[in-house]
Amino acid sequence: MSPVHHIDAIVAEIGSTTTVVSAFDGFTSGDPRLLGQGFAATSVEEGDVGIGLAAARAALEAGTGPLQPSVTLATSSAAGGLRMTVHGLTTKMTAMAAREAALGAGAVVKYQTSGRLRDADLAEIDSVRPNLVLLAGGVEGGDSETVLFNAGRLSELTARPVVVYAGNSAVAGEARALLEAAGFRVKVTANVYPGVDELDIVPARHVIHDAFEEHITHAPGMERIGEFVSGRILPTPGAVLIAAEALAREIGDLVVVDVGGATTDVHSVTDGSPEMAAMATDPQPHAKRTVEGDLGTFVSAEEVAALMPLAERPEALPPALPRTDAEIAAAVSLARVAAVTAMRRHAGHLAHLYTPKGRQTVAKGRDLTACRLVIGTGGALVRLPAGASALRAACSSAGAGDLLLPPADAHVVLDADYVFACCGALLSRFDPTAVVALMRRSLGDLTASGD
Numbered sequence: 431m432s433p434v435h436h437i438d439a440i441v442a443e444i445g446s447t448t449t450v451v452s453a454f455d456g457f458t459s460g461d462p463r464l465l466g467q468g469f470a471a472t473s474v475e476e477g478d479v480g481i482g483l484a485a486a487r488a489a490l491e492a493g494t495g496p497l498q499p500s501v502t503l504a505t506s507s508a509a510g511g512l513r514m515t516v517h518g519l520t521t522k523m524t525a526m527a528a529r530e531a532a533l534g535a536g537a538v539v540k541y542q543t544s545g546r547l548r549d550a551d552l553a554e555i556d557s558v559r560p561n562l563v564l565l566a567g568g569v570e571g572g573d574s575e576t577v578l579f580n581a582g583r584l585s586e587l588t589a590r591p592v593v594v595y596a597g598n599s600a601v602a603g604e605a606r607a608l609l610e611a612a613g614f615r616v617k618v619t620a621n622v623y624p625g626v627d628e629l630d631i632v633p634a635r636h637v638i639h640d641a642f643e644e645h646i647t648h649a650p651g652m653e654r655i656g657e658f659v660s661g662r663i664l665p666t667p668g669a670v671l672i673a674a675e676a677l678a679r680e681i682g683d684l685v686v687v688d689v690g691g692a693t694t695d696v697h698s699v700t701d702g703s704p705e706m707a708a709m710a711t712d713p714q715p716h717a718k719r720t721v722e723g724d725l726g727t728f729v730s731a732e733e734v735a736a737l738m739p740l741a742e743r744p745e746a747l748p749p750a751l752p753r754t755d756a757e758i759a760a761a762v763s764l765a766r767v768a769a770v771t772a773m774r775r776h777a778g779h780l781a782h783l784y785t786p787k788g789r790q791t792v793a794k795g796r797d798l799t800a801c802r803l804v805i806g807t808g809g810a811l812v813r814l815p816a817g818a819s820a821l822r823a824a825c826s827s828a829g830a831g832d833l834l835l836p837p838a839d840a841h842v843v844l845d846a847d848y849v850f851a852c853c854g855a856l857l858s859r860f861d862p863t864a865v866v867a868l869m870r871r872s873l874g875d876l877t878a879s880g881d
Contacts, residue, residue, distance in 0.1 A: 432495045432496055433495070433496070434495075434496045434497070434498045435494065435495055435496065435497050435498065436498045436499075436500070437453055437454065437455040437465065437497055437498070437499050437500070438454055438455045438456065438457045438458065438499065438500050438501070438860070439453070439454045439455075439457075439499050439500060439501050439502070439503060439856060439859065439860070440452070440453050440454075440487070440490075440497065440499040440501075440502045440503070441454065441502075441503045441504065441505070441851075441852040441855050441856065442483055442486070442487075442502070442503070442504040442505075442658060442659070443504070443505050443506075443666060443851050443852060444472055444474075444479060444482070444483070444504060444505070444506040444507070444508045444655070444666075445472055445506075445507055445508060445666065445690065445691070446472065446507055446508055446511075446690070446691055446692045446729065447471065447472055447691045447692075447728060447729075447750040447751075448469060448470070448471065448472055448691075448750070448751070448809065449469070449470050449471070449472045449473075449479075449482040449483060449485075449486045450467055450468070450469055450486060450848065451467065451468045451469075451483065451486040451487045451489075451490045452464060452466070452467045452490070452848075452849065452852050453465040453466050453467075453490055453494060453497055453499070454852070454856065454868070456864075457856075457860040457861065457864045457865075460864070462860075462864045462865065462867050462868040462871075463868070463871070464847050464849060464868070464871075464872075465494055465497075466490050466493045466494045467490060467848070468485075468486040468487055468488065468489030468490030468491070468492070468493075469486055469489060470482045470483075470485035470486035470489060471485075472508050473485075473651075474508045474650075474651035474652060475651065476651070477650070477651050478651060478653075478654060479508065479651055479652050479653075479654055479655050480654035480655075480657065480658065483654075483655070483658050501660055501661045501859055502658060502659050502660045502661060503659060503660075503661040503662055503663070503852075503855040503856065503858070503859070504655060504658065504659045504662075504663045504664075504855065505663070505664045505665065505666040505668075505669040505851045505852070505854065505855050506646055506652070506655070506663065506664075506665065506666060507536075507665065507666040507667065507690075507692075508651075508652070510538075510649075511536075511537070511538045511665060511666075511667075512535070512536055512537040512538060512561055512562065512638070512642050512645070512646075512665045512668075513537070513538055513540050513558065513559065513560045513561050513562075514532045514537040514538070514539055514540065514560050514561065514562045514563065514564055514638075515539070515540055515541040515542065515543075515555050515558065515560045515563050515564070516528040516529050516531075516532050516539055516541075516542050516543075516563075516564040516566070517542070517543045517544075517547065517563070517564070517565050517566065517567070517580055517584075518543075518544050518566040518567050518597075518623070519544060519545065519566070519567035519568055519573055519576050519577065519597075520544050520545070521544040522712065523569075523623055523626070524544075524566045524567050524568065524569075524597065524622065524623040525542060525543065525544040525566065526623075526712075527566060527622040527623035527629050527630075527631060528542075528564045528565075528566040528596060528622055528623075528634075529542055530622075530629065530631050530715050530718065531564065531596065531622050531631035531634035531635055531638070532562075532564050532634075532638065533718075533719045533720065533721060534631060534635050534668070534671055534715065534717060534718065534719050535634070535635040535638035535639055535642070535665065535668045536638075536639075536642070536664065536665025536666065536667035536668025536669065536670075536671070536719075537562070537638065537665065537668075538693075538721060538723065539721075540558040540560060541554050541555060541558050541560075545576065546576060546579055546580065546583075547579075547580045547583040547584070551583075552583060552584075552586055552587060555584075555587060555589075556587055556588045556589055559589060559591075560589075560591045561591055561592070561641075561642070561645045561649075562591055562592050562593070562594055562638060562641055562642075562645070563584060563591050563592070563593045563594070564593075564594045564596060564634065564638070565577065565580060565581060565584065565593055565594070565595050565596065565597060565605070566596045566597045566621070566622050566623065567580065567597040567598060568597050568598030568600075568601075568621075569598065569621070569623060569624060569625050569626060569628075570598060570599060570600070570621055570624045570625065571598075571600065572598060573598065574598050574600055574601040577597040577598055577601060577605060578601050578604060578605055578608070581593075581595075581604075581605040581608045581609055582608055584609060584612075584614070585608060585609060585611075585612035585614070590613055590614055590615075591614075592614070592615045592616075592617065592641050592644075592645070593609050593614050593615070593616045593617070594616075594617050594618075594619060594634060594637055594638060594641065595609075595616055595617070595618045595619070596618075596619050596620065596621060596622045596633075596634045596637075597621060597622075598621060599620075599621055602618050606618055617637050617640070617641060619633045619634045619636075619637040620633040620634065622634050627712075627713045628713065629713050629714075629715050631715055635668070638668075639662075639664055639665070639668060642663070642664070642665050642668075643662065643663045643664075646663055647663070661855075661858065661859055662855055662858045662859075664854060664855055664858075666851045667688070667695050667697075667719060667721065668854070669850075669851045669852075669853075669854025669855050670686060670688055670695065670697055670807065670850050670851050670854055671686075671697045671717055671719050671854070672854035672857055673850045673851070673853040673854040673857065673865075673869060674686045674697045674699050674717070674805075674850070675699050675717050676853070676857055676862050676865065676866055676869075677699075677866055677869050677870075678699035678700075678717075680866050681803065681876065682802065682803070683698075683699060683700035683701075683800045683801045683802065683803070684698070684699055684700070684801055684802075684803040684804070684805060685697070685698045685700075685773070685776075685798060685801045685803070685804045685805065685836055686698075686804075686805045686806075686807060686850065687769050687772065687773060687804065687805070687806050687807070687808075687811065687821060687824060688806075688807045688808040688811075688850075689725075689726075689727065689765045689768050689769055689772075689806070689808045689809075689810035689811050689820075690726055690727070690808045690809065690810065691726050691727055691728035691729055691750055691809070691810070692723070692726040692728065692729035692730060693721050693722055693723050693725060693726050693730070694721075694722045694725035694726065694768040694769065694771075694772040694808075695719060695720070695721045695722070695772075696719070696720050696722075696772050696773055696775075696776035697717070697718070697719045698717070698718050698776065698796060698798055698801060699716065699717045699718075700716070700797070700798065700800050700801050701714075701716055701800070702714070702793075702796075702797030702798075702799065702800055702834075703797060703799045703800045705799075706793045706797040706799060706834060707793075707797070709780075709791060709792050709793040710792070710793045710794075710797070711792045711793065711794055712794065712795070714778075714795075714796055714797070718776075718796055720772070720775060720776045722768070722771070722772045722775060725767075725768040725771055725772050726768065727748065727761050727764045727765055727768065727810045728747075728748070728749070728750045731747040731748065731764055732747065734764045734767050734768050734771075735747065735764065737767055737771060738763070738767055742763065744756075744759070744760035744763060744764070745760075746760065747760060747764075748760040748761040748764070752814070758814060758815070761810060761814055762814050762815060762816050762820075764810070765810035765811060765814060765817070765820055766816070766819070766820040766823055768810070769806070769811065769820045769821060769823070769824045770820070770823050770824045770826075772824075773824035773825070773835065774824075774830060774833055774835070776796055776798070777795065777796055777797075777798050777833045777834050777835050778793060778794050778795025778796040778797055778798075778833070778834045779793075779794055779795060779831070779832045779833050779834060780792070780793055780794075780832035780834070781793075781794050781832070793834065795834070796834065797834045798834055798835055798836045799834050799835070799836065799837060801836045801837075801840060802836070802837060802839075802840050802841060803840060803841050803843070803876065804821050804824070804825055804836055804840050804841070804842050804843075805843055805844070805845060805850075805873065806818065806820070806821045806842070806843070806844045806845065807844070807845035807848065807850045807851075809848070811844060812844055812845055812846065812848050813848070817844050818842050818843070818844055821842045821844075822842050825837070825838060825840055825842070826838070841876060843873045843874060843875070843876060844873070845869075845872050845873065846872050846873070846874060847871070847872035848872075849868060849869065849872050850869065850872075853865050853866075853868060853869050856868070
């Protein structure tokens, strides 16, 4: 019988189609490294996530021998991920801030409202069955009536999702009491929009992550995840953004593009360029995520193919795990279109306004012009050929008009070891310097671009 190897950590990434189990060691010795990975089909739809986890760990240990980790962590986007609805007072202020908090935490925002909730809104919330509801509204010292009205309306829901209150703190206690009396579990956090043009979304992200951990261990098919994990469970997109923030603190502004089978997520960590900041019309968080539910290489492959010129569309859409040359070529073409489209949706743009004083140019949305590093992760970019080429196309200004994209000479690199989501989880237990070193090893040369 092979001896058991004691290691620092095992991290499971449970995706919508594939479960990846990765082993890590060397955090305490100053030589952090990936020891190996095992892959298996995700088994949530079979009613038991443990099947896929066991198969992926067996595949890992077939190469490494038996492993005994000090901690076992997980990230997940399976079982529908983290479904949320967000509700604020005004579309461009509190509702926008609530949405940024939810997306930054790794949620899939299924519905958003501003102003007072109507009967139709309640019906829609019930129909999308959110795991969490984020309730915001009112700057500090500002309006309190709308958020209290909405708390009362939420109490009429058929379902009882967890409610995260992130509105005007003056009435947080009243809103909490009202909702708890109706049978809701309520978590109160800092106001996501405490003042005009001021965002404070990080506290809400932390509370959402905590609520996700409670939810995921009871989600259908996911109950056995608690048997596997001894540490944190994070939404996979939230873990990627945490990793991106840690890396950016060391090396500067960056963009991470994650092309998956179901969605394409773009994460950026930047305050933009001083030039564009002087023309900005709306506040932006330092770390931002957008998720494109119609841009994936498998679940939403038909939608991606519809964006391609007819002559370039694949003859057949690829399976979740492409193997033949034709399947791989189809997946590569879909990944390229997904990456380009998602980057352009994430980026802001210049707009030209005509005023009594003449034409004025303003910057709207996310400014990526200071991001000189563009990173690709996700199986469609990392495991298939031409991932770096797809990222370079995503940065190209050709046909992009006035979009605020990364510069044409930005460095393009791939998360070759496929560890970004794992690193977001590892940051909860290990020295950030060591975890960042692990990411840098996966990215290779950060001074040159290439396939």
